[in-house]
Amino acid sequence: MGELSDRRSQTGKRILQLRTRLQDAENRAKSKACVYATGSFGRCEASSHSDLDLFILGKNNGTKGRDGKEGSLLKRLDEICIKADLIEVTRVLGIQEFSGDGRYLVHYSVDELTETLGTPEDDVTNTFTARLLLLLESHPLLEDKVYKEVTEEVVVAYWRDYEDHKADFMPAFLTNDILRLWRTFCVNYEARTERVPDEEKAKGKLKNYKLKHSRLLTCYSALLYLLAVFRQQKSVHPADALAMIGLTPTQRLEWLREQPSLADAHETVSRLLDQYERFLETTNAEEGDIVRRFMDKETSREYMTAAYTFGNLMFDVLACIGKDNLFYRLLVV
Structure with a gap:
């Protein structure tokens, strides 16, 4: 087995371990939001030394905020609980702590990713990176169905013409x-x-x-x-x-x-x-x-x-x- 094949196998096993221990988080996110991995886990080439880079992406809730964008269906308290579960499971499994002391473990709504397209706000809010990594090197960790739905919405935004x-x-x-x-x-x-x-x-x-x-x-x-x-x-x-x-x-x-x-x-x-x-x-x-x-x-x-x-x-x-x-x-x- 070559290095790439071995990495893919390792990543699959580790994602399964994570999912098995994140059932409570899965239930909190159900039909409302997904969690997707980027970096080496997203590319399915993680080694035993890899850390875990994650984003939380919620479906639109139908209500526009002061910024003119719809918020996420995932409530704030459920977001906090999911983040706590993610932090805890990485520690239990011996995965490196989230980089930046967790500052990059961010929750967006689909509207926040798509309505910032082509605007200066895209860089300031980091929606640019979250959106591009979703499309280029992501792998769903929680709520595969929501992941598929929100990804399709982001693609539609790029295919507007x-x-x-x-x-x-x-x-x-x-x-x-x-x-x-x-x-x-x-x-x-x-x-x-x-x-x-x-x-x-x-x-x-x-x-x-x-x-x-x-x-x-x-x-x-x-x-x-x-x-x-x-x-x-x-x-x-x-x-x-x-x-x-x-x-x-x-x-x-x-x-x-x-x-x-x-x-x-x-x-x-x-x-x-x-x-x-x-x-x-x-x-x-x-x-x-x-x-x-x-x-x-x-x-x-x-x-x-x-x-x-x-x-x-x-x-x-x-x-x-x-x-x-x-x-x-x-x-x-």
Whole structure:
């Protein structure tokens, strides 16, 4: 069993453990809200060292607040109880504490995710990140049915002009947001990376290494999928987006490799998957151990060369699938 296959198996078992211990939280959320995982759990490639990144997303309650957006069906007290259950179960199972002392364990309504689209408020309230990660690397933890319903609503918001362009629809709105997310990841890395002392520099290199593998794959596997669909049928329908969301980033690459019409890209896609598997092998350790490896100049150089290779392969696949494709032009200019 390879590293990727092993990670998928581990993630499935750990999510089952979580669900088994979260029955009370499931009942509180029933028909009102879902909880979805992002990060390595959302990508179904968690290791024993992975933490758990979660969002709570509630169905609209039909009542607009002062901000003009509908609130969530999930009541405030039930939200507090669910968060308490989530904190408790991660401690019982030995999963790392929620990052930022729980500040990112946030509850939104669907309206809060969709009505902020394209507005300055989107960045300030973090709805941008919550929405994009829902579409690009999420996995439901509680209330699968609600997860499906709210995801469909978010897709509809991005496909708002679809009815007038069914035969040649390019998902420009979503594409631009995905590209913006990738650029945001890159800018955040530059802004938050300490250059001294040596250990902090090594931590920065590790963040860069992860950025150029998992973050890059999250964004560009989705773009590759949408680009391939447009190449095949000259349009991208809402159902195509939902199918893409239902696949993890690595599964999207595997899907590309299964398409006969994309035979010219199959070899490079396979190399991309192999390179990503090596990344997973490298990062399957405590952060402190990996940081110490990055403090060795030769090892650090080897890892960062691999990161650049991964980026080059991603570009090659993108260019191969995008040739003579109007959608590809949209990605570039």
